[in-house]
Amino acid sequence: MARETSGFDGWLRTVEFVTREVPLVSALDAVSRLAREAFGAHLWFVEILGRRWSYVAGEGGAEPDRAPVARILLDGRFGLVSDTWGTASDEDRARLVAFLRNLVRARESS
């Protein structure tokens, strides 16, 4: 069920809690699941291997969306793909992407 953007801070704290101290793939799976539940967003994560964006975690839609699939670099190695952000606002998206970049960077350096 879609939630209000004003509750994004609380939602993000939940995400931070759920993803701490778990392997990266599990953390990314959790983010995808929580974003789907909260916003109806479809997010999946990939390892970038030259031209290939190879699936790592998360779940996209089983139907194409009107909008083109969006590909977002998280760092030189990992990427985020989305076919819809559901009810997430532009600001929510930006904050979630920033969180994910930190998450990936922290796990890769650990």
Add this chain to the structure above:
Amino acid sequence: MSAVALKRLVETAIKEDEVAPYLEGGDDFIKDDAIERLLREHRNPSPQRVRDILDRSLALERLEPHETAALLNVEDENLWEAMFATAGEVKNRVYGPRIVTFAPLYCSNLCVNSCAYCAFRAENTAEKRRKLSIEEVRRETEALVSTGHKRLIVVYGEHPSSDIDYIAATIRTIYETKVGNGEIRRVNINAAPQTIANYKVLKEIGIGTYQVFQETYHHPTYKRVHPRGIKANYQWRLYALHRAQEAGVDDVAIGALFGLYDWKFEVMGLLYHAIDLEEKFGGVGPHTISFPRLEPAANTPLSVNSPYKVSDKDFKRLVTVIRLSVPYTGMIITAREPAEIRRDVINVGCTQTDASTRIGVGAYSERYDAQQAERQQFLLGDTRDLDEVIRELAAMGYLTSFCTAGYRCGRTGSYFMNIAKKGKVHHFCIPNAILTFKEYLLDYASEETREVGEKLIERRIENVPDNIRSALKERLEAIEHGARDLRF
């Protein structure tokens, strides 16, 4: 190569410790006796049993070996007709009316193996040996791009000169090559079994699908037709795709060379291979299955006198049973087969084919038209150009797809398998097929093909779900105005 040098090469190439973890008591997952027994025990299945099995295929469930054995043993012609129709329907439910099209690119025919059916075998002095330089690979790629191809399967002989560094360099070169609007967007490879470390190199380059054919799953036959060389090790080859998956290459492809042993046994072997991959790697089985038939090859007697050569009738049957057994996996029919066979067999479940095929090393850029047996692994059955094949497919109602969207947006491995098993791949495949087909029609097609193709696109757009039809039409218009590589 001397016997001593070959022995040393085999010892260096094969890492037994990368195979051992998959074995049970030294045995692999192909149990010859069990397969033969299943084929004996499930003779003459009743029509009701066959219909029950077909219902499972229509539900897109992978069959169990005893069910596949039953289908292989059907003798009633009417039941076979029902099976042909069901296989076509299964393909349509999963992938829709589209055929992905590619071209093979042979980079090298130097080989250390002694495969009794292959013109590339080391002992065949009649074969003209050659390995393409990187510049020659670029020229071959340019020639292929200029005809409209977007996807390649790149083939290498098993030889120290075609090592992982050479393979990596050729793939990078292919990806870098552009001609006008054209480029190769997906490079699949058919290369010898590698170590896990080498597979990690292939993963990093970003290959599409990695393909290794077991050739025959029957242990005694395998031993007989592979007397020497690295390929003589059955288990090293059988677990090649397991090692690839272990290294992170998650789109892998299996195949058997039909004609070396009983075709029913080989279908069972392919099924067991698919099952073992699924079991070991979280449900991710083969991305595609290939089923080439033994074809005549220069100075290679077994290629013409094998007692197990498969008739056209049995070939259609084996393709049908594979489609019914693994409903969600892609299936490749190649230009080994003559046009009339491809035309017929595509309808029972094939999802990919090649066109404008040349399999001589250097054959695209050097533009010799006739086949030259002494430069090829075998003789082709269909050498028609891409435009002609596409026109024929369009007349049959099939969209030619050059789509490579999936592997460039993370719909790979378990993601792909998940939507394929739900029968939802066509939701993506058809719109993307239409977009890439449109590109081809504008950039490369003859007037005749363009006319047939445009009419087909108009028909197929109507079957696209309402929610994306208008977006699809907008993208088609953008392509008409010069945009390229648009996708869902």
